[in-house]
Amino acid sequence: MVEVHSPTPLYHRIYAVLRERIVKGYYPADRAIPSEAELSESFSVSRITIRRAMEMLTAERLVTRTRGRGTFVTDRTKDNEFNRAVVSNVNGLFSYLNDVGKSTRLKVISLDRGEAPPRICAQMGVEQATELVRAVRVRLLDKRPYSLSIAYLLPEIGGMLKRQDLANTNMIDLVQEAGASVEQVEQVMTATLADDYAAKHLEIPIGAPLMLVNRLFFNAELKPFYAAEIFYCADRYEYRVSLKREDGKDFSLGN
The missing domain is CATH 3.40.1410.10 (Chorismate lyase-like)
Structure with a gap:
């Protein structure tokens, strides 16, 4: 499943995937993420590779490693006022x-x-x-x-x-x-x-x-x-939206 001749080191590719899982909420902040052994088996790579990926996540403060308890996602919950739903049909x-x-x-x-x-x-x-x-x-x-x-x-x-x-x-x-x-x-x-x-x-x-x-x-x-x-x-998918101005619904940005 992994490209043998990819110019990107394997541990960095594993790091990128784990980072995406963390950012997207795949791992909740109140539970330990899978152990090095479990991740090693899941990705079919060595524990050394997993350890290097985890070190990058730790350095980025995305995870906190606690001896005897495991590795937990750092709580980064923030409200973003721009994450609002656009109502449609x-x-x-x-x-x-x-x-x-x-x-x-x-x-x-x-x-x-x-x-x-x-x-x-x-x-x-x-x-x-x-x-x-x-x-x-x-x-x-x-x-x-x-x-x-x-x-x-x-x-x-x-x-x-x-x-x-x-x-x-x-x-x-x-x-x-x-x-x-x-x-x-x-x-x-x-x-x-x-x-x-x-x-x-x-x-x-x-x-x-x-x-x-x-x-x-x-x-x-x-x-x-x-x-x-x-x-x-990503190379086969495109989502296109057509936006039209409604009559009588002019809108101007305030200063």
């Missing part, structure tokens, strides 16, 4: 998802039920360690991986999913067929790097650039019931 999103479904083919990786990651529990507004249904799929475009999607659903909705349906139908159609009403969707797009899992299923090197789209779906009571993380190959 879900019909445009549904139309886009429908077009993507017509142009691609789905490959189901897994459909299971288990303890959801802390970051997903926080988004869904459920207690940590809550069991959710998880569906992992890869979209193929021209017979090559185009995106990796990981969906987390409340059991009352996700429990009705069938593997054969996941191979042929968009998730948004499946959840509505299961009785869910989509009243609101929140979407966040960020740049990230491929970890070992994404690299394997997208057939790209660890540390390759990706576009991560997070979508959170709310029901008629405005309660989240479905969270999706979609990883797109």
Whole structure:
């Protein structure tokens, strides 16, 4: 999974992936991150390589290492006044998802039920360690991986999913067929790097650039019931938005 002839040292590529996980909240601040031995096995590299990557994270003050307790993410929570949602219409999103479904083919990786990651529990507004249904799929475009999607659903909705349906139908159609009403969707797009899992299923090197789209779906009571993380190959994905001025809605910036 790792490019043998990459000019970037292996430990630096591991550091970059771990840094992305920390920045994106993959590791919660109140829990120890995996040990050197666990990370070594996960990335299929030596513990020396992992140790050098961890030393870089420590020097950057992204993690704190405590003897006898483990390594913890440094709490860097800050509110950013610019991270505000732009309100739009879900019909445009549904139309886009429908077009993507017509142009691609789905490959189901897994459909299971288990303890959801802390970051997903926080988004869904459920207690940590809550069991959710998880569906992992890869979209193929021209017979090559185009995106990796990981969906987390409340059991009352996700429990009705069938593997054969996941191979042929968009998730948004499946959840509505299961009785869910989509009243609101929140979407966040960020740049990230491929970890070992994404690299394997997208057939790209660890540390390759990706576009991560997070979508959170709310029901008629405005309660989240479905969270999706979609990883797109950066060299094959483009998200384009057309913005138009509304009549009578002129706006000028203040000094």
